[in-house]
Structure formats: C-alpha cells, structure tokens
Amino acid sequence: MKDSLRVRAPTDETHCKQVQIATSRTHDADALAAEDLRVDYRLCPTGSPQRVLRDRLRAEPDIDLKLYKCAAVFDWLDIAVLCSDLVSAKAVHRAIKRRGPKIWISGPERKKHYHGDVIVARLQDPTRAKVSELCQHLSEAVAEQGAAVISTPQLFGMELAIDFYVRHARELSDLELIGRRARMSDLLRKLFAMPGVFRDPELLGTCQDWPRFCDGRPGKGHLFQERIGEGTRSMNDCERLLRAAGTPFFHQRVPLNSTLYFGAKSRPIRYRLQDKISDNRKSEEDYDPLPLKERRSRIEVSLVNKDWEEEGLLGALDLRDVADLHGFKPDTLRKAFFNFSLPTFGVTEANTPDLKEWSIFERTGVTGLDLYHRSRNEQERAKTLHRRGSRAPTPRVLEEKGRLMAYSQLNDMVRRAMSKTVEAYLGEEPLALRLAA
Template identity: 30%
Template structure:
C-alpha cells in the first residue's frame, strides 16, 4: 500500500507553484516482519526516498571550552587576543568569551570560550600558543575541558540535479528528517515539548510558536480525563489527531529547552549568517536539510554534557572519536495497529497523527494507549508519573547508517588534521 504525506508551508512563495504535485512524501505501508511479540500483527511505513541520491555530512557548528588564565582578564580583551591569534592560525570563524556561568561582560581568571566553525588544522596550534602565553604553566590540550558542542547533520541532494529538482528533493528530505527523528520521552515534558517556530506570514516581523501536541479548546476535557486516569492532559490530547499540528516546512522544529543538557533543532536551511531578521541567502546547491543538537554542561564543569559520554578534554574530542554521539541523534520507523474497517491499512487516527507530527507524535500516542489499556487501578496509582516508551518503533537502519558514516568521516578528518 502506498500512502503520501503532503508538505505544508507558512509562506506560499517558499516553493515554486509548479512543484506542488511533487511536494508529498510517499510511503510504502506493509506488514511488520519483526518477530518480536510487541510488533505482532502491526504494519510499518518506510519512506519511498532514494537515500543514495543524497550526501550526508556532519560538522561542528561550535565547540565550547573552559579555561583559567594566569591573570585576571576582561572577557572582551581576551576575545580580542584570541581573534588576533586566529589571524595566524585560522582556527575558527569567530569566538565568544563568557564568564564561568556563561554570563556576559565579565572580568576574572575563569572563562568559557565558544569557537564557531572550528578547524582541526589550526585549532591545536592556536590553543597551544594561548596556553603558553596566557594560562598557567603545564596546562596542555588534554587538560582543557570541553563544556559544550553543537553538531549538525547536513543532508544535500546530489549536485547533479537542476535547481528545481534539487529544491524539491531538499524539502522532501527536511520533512523526512522531521518525521523520523527519535527523541527520549523526557522531551515531551514541561518546556522541552516539541514545537515549531516561524515568522507570521505577511507581517514577517513577529514569530509564532506552536506545540506539536496542543489540547487547545478541549483542554478542560483532557484535564478531567487525565485526573481520572492519573495522567497528564497532554497525554490524553496526544491520542487524538485533532490535537496534533504539522510543522510548516519553512519553520524550525525544536525539541528540548535551551540551556539544558540536550537541545535539538531541525530546519530547511536556505540562509546563513543570520543577525536578527537579516540573513544571507545561500546558493541553491549549498542549501540543505539540517538536524542539529546542542550538548552542553548545564553549568560549565558539571560534567552533564560531553564528559558524560567520555569526552573530557579537547584532545578527547579530536583524537578519541565521536562514536558516543551516535546515541544522541537517531531515526526510527513508525509501526501501526491495523484499521478496524480495512486490515490492510494502518489505523486511521494513528496515520493522521504520524502524517502531522511524525514518529515523535505517534510514539507519544502509542505509549499512552498502552498505559490506558492496562489495569485502571494500577494506572490511577501511578500518580501522574511519566509515561514510558512502549518500544513500538523500528530502527531506521539505512538512515542511521548514513548518519553514522557522516560522523565517522568528521572523526577521521579531525584525527588527520589535528596536529
């Protein structure tokens, strides 16, 4: 069975009107062949997109380190010092110097340095010169803690496509990444909830934020039912496709809360060097689909970020590999109960939820249904504990493999050029 998910847009001018008929993401729906009991009788859906026609690249957007200087320095003076050194080494595009708690306009011996677009060929030389001249004697690269990184997976259609075909394939990939990105259940809670942000069409100045799951005007009903079952009202709302909202393609999709340990963003990247409302348009064949995540110490030095996966220093990051990051960005395929009126088709409500909010929305619905179909007395005794994963998704092996290979190429480049 073939099903399609139409792409939707905030600004109709975002795409060529002639492309409308091609701006649907097609899927093959078939019986799930997995032998595990939880998948018995279920259907699964896989996108009909030739991943071999795309190039996957992983890049560091920035790396953040924590250092202590020999003497007190104003942050602005230290930033100038680093930029002067950078003219000789070409270690990054720019850098920012903040206090040990990421505060602005500070002075002291402790500093957090964020380096944008770091280059492995120049970074070790710059850091060694900086350590030698400005930091305590004996401080070496393997003693510089990494307190945060931002890493992006960029997906480019093959350059052989003409501009029109390239743009269509890029937009389909952007939708595919959003539909299949897998995040932990904790990203359904509080201010971590998935949401998309976009400019208000026609005004172009104000931004609007929309949650993927939003009870809206039925919040009272959802809250009443949630109280009866010991769940949250968002859990109840997630079971009905009417409360799910499909992100417009010309928006940024967020998972997580800024400033916390993990924070995800997915976008159709067609601009760069954004400053406020201004940005540079990218040439067609440099536009791409992007999935990026920020992985930080919530307070520099607390060890919740890179150190928690074994990356304690800048040397570890450059030389010991990035395999630990494979668990931070992954993709899954949805599975469905069969529809009551047509056993060859996926459950209608479940498919509508997936078409709007992807694996993330469908996973929440399936997890809640598993709980609701359990023992009601035990359910009420949960006292609104977090709904756990029912594990009814499949690994998107082909996409995960390509993302892993992109990480491996980044790792090899850093190991080769770090000197």
C-alpha cells in the same frame, strides 16, 4: 470500540500512502505541483515477533537515499579552562582578539560580563589547528591578568550538524532539485525520534523543552497544543505532554519553511531541524539566500555543559578533555543523539493502517506517534489498575523504542558521515595541546 491498540494480523499485501508537504510562508517549494510536494510511504507487515510490533504495519519512505550526500560538520566547539585566580572574560576576549582569531569568551553560564575562575571559549568552524592555537592563546591571555591555566582544556560544548545535499545537482532542473530537497527535509522531521531524555521530568521533561516550531511569525507553536483545564494543574510537565499527545486533534502540522526545535536554547541539549535555504538570518526579511545548489536539509544538536564540577552530557560520553576526541567512536554519538525510526500502525479490517494513527504521523511524525502510543498505554494501564477484580493483564510499560523500528539505512548514512568528519578533524595522531609556560 476500534482503536489503534486493537490487534489484527496484517496480510502480506503492500500498500502505499502519501504524506503531503505544506508551507505557511513564501518558499521556493511553492513552485512545485502538489504531486511533487509529498513523500510516498510503503506499508507492509513488520514481520517482528516482539509483542509490541507483532501484527502491525511498518511504513518506509519510498525514497532513494543514494540520491543524497550526507555530511557532518562541527559548527562550533566550546573549550573551557580552570584558572588559578579570578579573571575577567571581557579582558580575556580583548587579549585573544589582538591575536587574530574570532572567539566568543564567557563563563560557564555563557554570560558576557563574567568574572571568575572558569573561562569558556567558543570556536566557530573548528579545525584541529584552530583548537590547538586557541588553547595556546587562552593560556597567554589568562597569564596577562596575573593568573595561570591550571587544567587541561575541557570540551565544554559542541554543535554538530548533519546536512543532506542533493547529488548530481548540475544535471537536475531547478524544480527537480527543490523537490528532492523538500522531500528529504520533511522526511527528517517525520522520522527523527525525540530522545527519551525529553520525557524524563528529572532531566529535560519540562514544558520549555517541548517540541515546537517557528515559521517566522511571532512566537513559536508547540507540536501539541494542550488545553489547560481541570485535572491538569496537579500534573508534572511530562504528564501534561503525554495528555496533550494522546488527543489527535492537538497534534500540529509543521510547515516546511519552519524550524523545528527540541529543547530550549538555555538547556544542556537542543535540536534544530530545518530546510536550510538561507544563512545569517536576522529576521523574516533580513537574511542571505543560499545558492540553489547549496540549499540543504539539516538536523543539528547543541550540547552544553554549565558546571565545571559536573561531567554533563559530554562527560557521560567520555568526552571530557579536548584530547578525548581522538579515538572517539562516532557511532556512540550517533546512537545517543541521531536516531531515525520507522513508524508502525495498527491494522484495520481492510488491512490498512489505523486512520487515527496515520493522521497523527502525517502531522507530527514518529515523535507524535510515539507519544500518542505512550499516552494510550498509560491510559490503559490506569484503567486496568483501577478496575478492581479484573483478570485482564496490565499492559506493559513501553520501552525506549516503543512501537517504532530503526531506520537502519538512514542511521548508517549518518554514521558514515560522522566517521569521515571526525577522522578529517583529528587526523592520525592524538591532538597535542600546548599551554604557555
């Protein structure tokens, strides 16, 4: 029986295959011809001596990254302070509002009508000066309620977005501009590797965190449309996810006009990937279209702490106090949350990629392909362990990267953009945060 786990040495011949980009609703990319609405991939041997990559084909997008400008931006920061007594989030909000800045005040659970000793302030489009000013306003607003801030300001959440703009936009026709942006948007979705934290049932491996997408129609579609039946009810959510991903038919193609999500809104970590052509979207009909040259490909991650006593994901990165941002190495955040990977494929007799694996990659990218590999690996391990008297070696558990390879050029591009953002935000001196006496 031929399948994607069969080992066959590929030749040095290079192949090319295409991934077509699809839409499900009206979109500016609809004006493009089919041959312009696709991403080409070059396939060649991995050349790796590692067992999991040996004798496999690697696919790399045929795209010039120099045609794009990568920019990183903090969309918002959550700043938290501990108070000496119970205070009202609503009262703090009113007091700060009188001072000018537009701030959203809540408690650790991000609920509006909070009354407690931990106040969380969300600052949109943060700058160094705005953060310092906010900390001063927080201290004064808390003091108006007869309490005092008794902690250094803590970094309690952030949203970091990575945007890809088409370079030389003025020199391109509208269709050329749309085509380049559409290809980058699809590339980001296909090559973003879902972090392993979403496969851990003790952390974020629950069905509410499963990859899903929304294209403006009611509800959100899961990337893997599982079927509940006999044998699945006793499984945990991670086991169900692997089971669904192990069936190619269950993999769903994500339209260009949709937003792809990893993680639920209420969770400590959440991703959104989108072909951003509008802003301030309230519904499918109510939104502000962006000028063509400002439209971009975007991936963003939101990190949220919810317990003052726990360090959370930010604390694990040594980002506890707001001042910890100074001297922070952006590549630490890049490696933790923005990993782009190249897929690898088994080889057929004709020295082409395994058709089943390729069809999965076309629909759900490296995330779907990686989960498929892990599902098949678990199946093979289970068969070997239950086959009494068998001398066949038990397949090894796939490690974090699985059968994927790092897309170094794109990862380096993101790292450089993040470095510029952090440097511009922080300046040369440590961030000084003054609290009212």
